[in-house]
Amino acid sequence: GESVGLHLPTLSVQEGDNSIINCAYSNSASDYFIWYKQESGKGPQFIIDIRSNMDKRQGQRVTVLLNKTVKHLSLQIAATQPGDSAVYFCAENYYGNNRLAFGKGNQVVVIP
Amino acid sequence: GAVVSQHPSWVICKSGTSVKIECRSLDFQATTMFWYRQFPKQSLMLMATSNEGSKATYEQGVEKDKFLINHASLTLSTLTVTSAHPEDSSFYICSAKRRPGTFFGQGTRLTVV
Numbered sequence: 001g002e003s004v005g006l007h008l009p010t011l012s013v014q015e016g017d018n019s020i021i022n023c024a025y026s027n028s029a030s031d032y033f034i035w036y037k038q039e040s041g042k043g044p045q046f047i048i049d050i051r052s053n054m055d056k057r058q059g060q061r062v063t064v065l066l067n068k069t070v071k072h073l074s075l076q077i078a079a080t081q082p083g084d085s086a087v088y089f090c091a092e093n094y095y096g097n098n099r100l101a102f103g104k105g106n107q108v109v110v111i112p
Numbered sequence: 113g114a115v116v117s118q119h120p121s122w123v124i125c126k127s128g129t130s131v132k133i134e135c136r137s138l139d140f141q142a143t144t145m146f147w148y149r150q151f152p153k154q155s156l157m158l159m160a161t162s163n164e165g166s167k168a169t170y171e172q173g174v175e176k177d178k179f180l181i182n183h184a185s186l187t188l189s190t191l192t193v194t195s196a197h198p199e200d201s202s203f204y205i206c207s208a209k210r211r212p213g214t215f216f217g218q219g220t221r222l223t224v225v
Contacts, residue, residue, distance in 0.1 A: 043216035
């Protein structure tokens with residue numbers, strides 16, 4: 001059933017500052033990783049992805065860093081805006097064939 | 113714009129009834145779609161892989177007779193929650209792969225009373 005009282009790790013960031021969200025993934029064989037943004041009551045929204053043969057990839061205001069040695073993924077958001085307030089999930093192609101396993105999620109709260 | 117559409121976005125049903133949720137890929141064909149379940153403040157949990165023209169593949173611990181999946185066309189997968197009970201209340205989300213990544217529907221909030 002549903003769990004009550006769970007709290008996601010929360011990052012509070014001032015508008016205009018940079019945000020860094022971290023994620024530890026579990027399967028050293030995962031070859032593809034994605035960051036998603038989820039607003040309340042909505043499905044996850046694709047932000048950026050990276051393949052295991054890369055260690056950095058940049059998009060518009062976002063950068064993903066991959067450290068395969070320690071199985072760590074991070075998402076950097078530049079000049080954070082109020083519209084960036086959401087829960088952010090990392091996902092790995094854990095099972096193969098695009099069956100994704102999601103991390104626990106991080107709540108980002110942007111302070112105007 | 114959205115590339116994957118779910119319907120309905122929310123539904124309330126009585127305990128013991130069945131509910132069908134639709135997932136459509138818009139303007140592209142998806143031979144494979146995925147169904148996830150999400151409880152409040154928690155992550156998405158993969159339930160099953162929906163395969164066009166063949167049986168769905170369920171993840172360990174997911175009851176196939178409880179959560180019926182049909183992928184009758186290249187743009188539509190349906191999830192039917194049979195004999196729903198209050199513990200089935202959750203947020204159900206589907207996804208499909210389309211380059212550059214995997215895209216999700218807007219989710220369906222199911223409340224069983």
